[in-house]
Amino acid sequence: RRPGAATLGRQRWRSDGRALQKLPVHMGLVVTEEEPSYADMASLVVWCMAVGISYVSVYDHNGIFKRNNSRLMDEILKQQQELLGLDCSKYTVEFANQDKADQVLNCQSTLKVLSPEDGKADIVKAAQNFCQLVAQQQRTYTDLDVNVLDNLLSSTNGFPDPDLVLKFGPVDSTLGFLPWHIRLTEIISLPSHLNISYEDFFSALHHYAACEQRWGK
Amino acid sequence: AGPMPKHVAFIMDGNRRYAQKCHVERQQGHSQGFDKLAQTLRWCLNLGIREVTVYAFSIENFKRSKEEVDGLMDLARQKFSRLLEEQENLKKHGVCIRVLGDLPLLPLDIQELIAQAVLATRNYNKCFLNVCFAYTSRHEISNAVREMAWGVEQGLLEPSDVSESLLDKCLYTNNSPDPDLLIRTSGEVRLSDFLLWQTSHSCLVFQSVLWPEYSFWNLCEAILRFQMNYNALQKARDSYLEERRRQQMERDQAYVTEKLQQEGCASHGDSRRQRTLLQKCRAMREERIQGFLQALEHKRADFFERLCTVSA
Numbered sequence: 001r002r003p004g005a006a007t008l009g010r011q012r013w014r015s016d017g018r019a020l021q022k023l024p025v026h027m028g029l030v031v032t033e034e035e036p037s038y039a040d041m042a043s044l045v046v047w048c049m050a051v052g053i054s055y056v057s058v059y060d061h062n063g064i065f066k067r068n069n070s071r072l073m074d075e076i077l078k079q080q081q082e083l084l085g086l087d088c089s090k091y092t093v094e095f096a097n098q099d100k101a102d103q104v105l106n107c108q109s110t111l112k113v114l115s116p117e118d119g120k121a122d123i124v125k126a127a128q129n130f131c132q133l134v135a136q137q138q139r140t141y142t143d144l145d146v147n148v149l150d151n152l153l154s155s156t157n158g159f160p161d162p163d164l165v166l167k168f169g170p171v172d173s174t175l176g177f178l179p180w181h182i183r184l185t186e187i188i189s190l191p192s193h194l195n196i197s198y199e200d201f202f203s204a205l206h207h208y209a210a211c212e213q214r215w216g217k
Numbered sequence: 218a219g220p221m222p223k224h225v226a227f228i229m230d231g232n233r234r235y236a237q238k239c240h241v242e243r244q245q246g247h248s249q250g251f252d253k254l255a256q257t258l259r260w261c262l263n264l265g266i267r268e269v270t271v272y273a274f275s276i277e278n279f280k281r282s283k284e285e286v287d288g289l290m291d292l293a294r295q296k297f298s299r300l301l302e303e304q305e306n307l308k309k310h311g312v313c314i315r316v317l318g319d320l321p322l323l324p325l326d327i328q329e330l331i332a333q334a335v336l337a338t339r340n341y342n343k344c345f346l347n348v349c350f351a352y353t354s355r356h357e358i359s360n361a362v363r364e365m366a367w368g369v370e371q372g373l374l375e376p377s378d379v380s381e382s383l384l385d386k387c388l389y390t391n392n393s394p395d396p397d398l399l400i401r402t403s404g405e406v407r408l409s410d411f412l413l414w415q416t417s418h419s420c421l422v423f424q425s426v427l428w429p430e431y432s433f434w435n436l437c438e439a440i441l442r443f444q445m446n447y448n449a450l451q452k453a454r455d456s457y458l459e460e461r462r463r464q465q466m467e468r469d470q471a472y473v474t475e476k477l478q479q480e481g482c483a484s485h486g487d488s489r490r491q492r493t494l495l496q497k498c499r500a501m502r503e504e505r506i507q508g509f510l511q512a513l514e515h516k517r518a519d520f521f522e523r524l525c526t527v528s529a
Contacts, residue, residue: 061453116457119417124381127362131369131376141366146359171449172442176417176457183355183410216277
């Protein structure tokens with residue numbers, strides 16, 4: 001189920017990624033199950049990084065991953081070593097605690113662990129900040145349009161909008177995951193993240209690669 | 218049987234693919250799509266679903282060929298005119314029609330037709346049809362924030378009055394509860410900038426059938442999924458609202474504590490003084506908000522009324 005580093009080199013993962021017609025630039029991993037599994041989420045994150053997905057976000061509506069961020073990071077480091085044979089002395093793996101963004105930097109991938117406060121609450125915060133500027137007469141209300149508001153949001157600083165969300169669990173809802181940012185996101189549902197296999201993960205990526213987007217045209 | 222959704226939203230996707238499949242003109246596909254909408258509304262009413270919101274035309278759809286956009290605008294002209302002819306029926310069934318979107322983007326004559334339909338039915342309340350036209354969710358959310366900023370500029374609101382629930386009340390959908398169920402047809406699995414804020418905890422059902430081929434059974438399938446998700450979604454919604462209430466309470470307490478500290482150490486420890494000040498702040502905020510919402514309501518009614526006097 002989980003190929004070990006002994007049998008597969010990192011080359012195989014990268015070529016898997018390249019074999020797809022398109023890869024998401026930002027992948028959202030959304031868990032709707034009540035009890036999240038750190039080991040399985042860590043596998044998913046590491047697989048994302050291995051196939052070459054640049055931005056990964058992890059979300060559960062109870063904010064469990066966010067509250068237990070360090071436990072998740074430990075699992076990820078462990079799996080990076082197991083699956084990719086990464087030697088930590090060779091790569092700079094940084095745990096950056098900047099504001100609310102928790103990022104693990106690894107060669108080419110960045111990770112954020114998100115919760116509901118990064119959704120509507122972040123939009124409200126941006127709105128409050130803008131209104132504060134209006135109160136101080138530094139802005140007028142007509143200054144605010146879609147782009148201005150987009151730039152005021154901070155929960156996904158530096159990340160593009162998610163192209164793909166893999167949603168795990170029986171609940172048919174995004175449960176508050178980044179409502180603003182998912183306007184064009186493909187949402188692929190999988191029954192569970194528990195004991196998820198690389199094959200299931202990859203087949204979802206394959207499904208995504210095949211979908212056509214018309215952009216309203 | 219389980220609970221029925223009170224409000225269902227539809228992304229009616231697949232008209233063009235249907236037209237291609239049947240070797241007819243795109244315009245035909247859209248026309249069939251409209252007929253299917255009328256039929257689906259009847260099914261919903263028969264099932265006791267009293268509110269329906271549909272995504273009829275996105276701001277992004279203006280990017281389509283002039284021919285197609287003109288065709289869609291003509292369809293809109295036709296259908297809104299028909300609607301106005303059916304006023305007796307609308308009155309009989311108590312159908313309230315709302316059109317949500319950035320309406321000034323539309324041709325003026327369509328804006329006028331829309332205004333007439335909206336004003337003619339605004340007091341009906343047996344069932345509600347919300348048509349999103351010249352709409353995207355991001356525009357809607359930005360508009361809501363702009364309205365609150367306008368409120369601050371007018372001196373009606375304090376920046377600290379801005380909250381999730383106030384933003385809710387500034388959306389085009391402020392008179393409706395959040396959709397219980399969002400259905401998208403034609404197999405696409407994305408939201409395409411539709412009701413992003415309002416559907417954060419809705420049951421999302423993606424069905425592969427093309428919209429003009431939508432059947433009563435398809436609708437029942439979607440409702441079944443809603444029922445299967447009901448408990449989990451209720452629970453998630455409740456805990457979200459609870460957390461939101463808790464955070465607002467924290468913010469209010471912090472504000473009050475700071476205010477009392479500014480007045481001098483003697484009173485800030487006094488819990489009764491805290492409670493009184495908290496109540497007072499809340500009451501004042503509530504008053505500001507009511508005043509602002511009334512002004513907003515006025516502005517919106519004014520917009521429609523002015524359009525009607527133009528055509529009179």
